[in-house]
Amino acid sequence: MTAWRFGLRLLRRDWHSGEIYLLAAALVLTVAAITAVGFFTDRIEKAMHRQGGELIAADLALDGSAPAPETYAEQSRTLGLATARTLEFPSVILSGGSPQLVQVKAVDSAYPLRGQLRTRTALDTPPRTVPGGPPRGEAWVESRLLHLLEIAPGDRVRLGEADFKVTRILDYEPDRGGNLFQLAPRVMIDRDDIPATGLVSPASRVNYRLLIAGSADAVERFKDRVIAAPPANTRILDARDARPAFSTAVERASRFLHLATLVTLLVAGAAIALASRRLVDRQTEAVAVMRCLGAHRHLLTRIFVLRLLLFGVVASLIGCLLGWLAQGLLATLLAGWFGPDLPAPSMKPMAIGIITGLIALIGFALPPLLQLAKVPPLRALRRDLGAPRASSAAAVAAAMLALALLIFWQAGDSTLAWKVLVGVSTALAALIGSVVLLVRAAALLAGRTRGIWRLGLAALTRRPTGAVLQIAGFGLGILALLLLAIIRVDLLSSWRDSLPEGAPNRFLINIQPHEVEPLRTFLNDRGIEGSGLFPMIRGRLVQVNGEKVDPDAHRDPRAKRLAAREFNLSWSDRPQADNRIVSGQWWDDPQAPPQLSVEQGLAQTLNLKLGDHLGFWVDGRLIEAPITSLREVQWDSFNVNFFVIATRGLLVRESATHITSFHLPREREALIPELVRSFPSVTLLDVDALMGQVRRIMDRGSLAVEVVFLFTLAAGILVMYAGIQASLEDRRTEHGVLRTLGVGRRKLLGSLAVEFAAAGLLAGLLASGFAQFTGWLLADELFGFEFQFNPQLWVLGVLGSATLIGAAGTLATYPLLIRPPLVTLRRAG
């Protein structure tokens, strides 16, 4: 009880006296940053689920060669879920006697459950979203079908035994994503019209889907039930498996956000450590008195731990509140990304925020505070005994442990976590080592100067430990500011540049070998620059190192699906420009023996590694080769890319179709009918909508990262303030004595400016170096961008830091100079 009473009272008094404001600010900031990003990513995850839902027009779909039994639909409805049914099959459509292979999709009135259909009434009218599928007796078709059949909206077509009136042109279909490369154009009709067509019989090759959507919990419960008793020959499609381009963009935005949080955590951690050190210095005498009065160490330890925990919980709750408000701002900024009704966050990030705050506090602040319990009572009589110094090794170990724990927890990606941790440890060690050397150099310089220069430079060396910590703190603060500049200006623009305005927005697939040259000429003649024509061969992965591939052996649904589906294989002599070999080596010789290069994401999902021998079933025979390189592919570049590329010799004899992509500006849309007419068997895919979605993610994501980096900026300013405050107590006495001895205010002010500007200069020099290095590391290692040396950064870093810290330090210390020396000395004494 005594510990609780004292803990509470001292905490209350600490707050009233303002001694813990700095510590509180640092902690609140840390928690606010973590919680804001936590709440926000939680909402994004839910929205991703929903957005991913657009890709299958539902949250979950049961996909099979027979309709899912009605019991499943009933089960889902009892859970409050909405359902819709679709079926899809290839067929032939007739118009005026000319047949055309089409992909028929029949939908019920509830379709789509997620996303919306976009149609137009004529080729030259703008697309509009429509609430559901076509009414009975009507057919909605893809524009290329109009060209192929030479018909227009209003004309009639025949499908099986039924006639349909073409009423709309189908512009966008949410669940087309999974079948982006289907060959035949789409025709959409009402499901109730199917019997009239007579096209579907039990023996028909029809793909049936039961679509499910609703609250995440209910969907999850339904999914568990289905997994427990799945219908025969049915696979479960989960909305979370998004398209690579979309998920890459979201993943990058998420990486940036986590990175911003980690930098905030690191910088705020330094502020917490500096603020705790100051708190220890200021409380040493009080603790000595308590020990004189009979307080034993256990009681003091309990009081400090309780006080710190109470403080941590209160500050963390305030941080959570701020984080909540900040995520609201982020959500407003990103309203266009996921729509205006971003799902509400769960309370989990709040718990994470509080735990993070307590870990940061325990790691950075507890070791020095616990040392207080060891203050000798004799300190009350003899002030020269000083404050007990925490064991440096223990304090550093506790701080690093806390940092490592938080980095691994927050990064959500062990590769990122390791890189940040190793980078931070190396940077800190190098930073402190460099500062020690620079402080020694300042000492040498001080001996050769006079006046304010001597006073100022000597001040840096009078408190070597304090100066090292102070400059390291300044350095971290400046580093945070420079990183903000790098990320804002360089990295984010590099990211945006990865999807330039002229990125390909049209794909041509199913190009026959004899059409390759004419198509190339067609595009060249019209000034359309394509990404190149790549061979594409369909193949199924059937063997890995001689063992048969069993899709059911994989637990991950994505792996299961990838192992079961056919791949688009290609061969090439050179890797594509936006591919990066991350391990192994690309073949230099076009005549090289059979080898494969695999996209690293696919390799991870299917647990493939360099040296594995893969066997693909291509066109009725087995093709085998070892993996000799793994590639990183920028899916969001929208260039033509392949999961697996082989050497020319391995696949050149296989029958291949070709694929290309190109950018077609809006004003040249008229080219499409001509292209479709000239190459009727070629399938044209329009990915403008998807690109727009990715581009919006990039723009809004960049803005969100900048908002999160405001926390880092605040942490940077805070750590610098903490650095200045750290030496204020020592200066009080020093200035009192110097002024009593007759040193004028102006001279002292000059020496302060020299001291802080020199500290700022040293900090800026180090921070610029580290920022440049970190920027390069992030760009090259983490995000796969080209990073360029930025001389402006050095000018801004070094001169800006000297000016900023010189001015801020001098201004913060100035109040000591305007008080009479006696008052200053009394307060110090």
Next chain:
Amino acid sequence: MTASANPISKAKGLSKHVNGPGGHLTILQNLDIGVAQEEAVAILGASGSGKSTLLGLLAGLDQPSAGKVWLCGSALDGLDEDGRAALREGRVGFVFQNFQLLPTLNARENVLLPLELSGATRADRIADEALERVGLTARGGHYPRQLSGGEQQRVAIARAFAPRPAILFADEPTGNLDEHTGEQIIDLLLDLRRDSGAALVMVTHDARLAGCCDRRLLMRDGLLEAME
């Protein structure tokens, strides 16, 4: 230097050596001292003669290099830091030259501090009475920085006497005060000591102040001499 057969504080063969930048230094050398219950002893001596070191050793704030110390009937050499703290709790009072009030607590809370640490019952009432005795009832809600030096020392005296200690250690209690305030503080200190019956060990430079004590000892070259 033993004054009584049943002293409240006693030291025998007490020595203190330290290793400083200038080498090995002897501060106290094989000295004996005893303070009887309710006795007031003044320790005088030049600056750096070891007065405060002796005070710290007698109060159990530090450990001797050699010799034994007894406080309130218990030998300190068998006790660790916490054991010595437990012995002081509620039995020993302190008055320091620089007052040593906790800056974040107000005057009343400073007086309450030793009472709450020892778990005293009616702590609030005792603290209020102690403040009343030193004439600061109206200033109980003020923080140390809002009080004058004399007022701060009064609060420190109230804090020292509030738990009714058996012995009070005072280190230059008037060292930071002007002459007039110092006299008022001394009168207050001696009055309260007399009323409470506590023993007093006071380190001072002030011969006039020492003259108010039952016994005066001079510290010189690490040894104690009795003064007339």
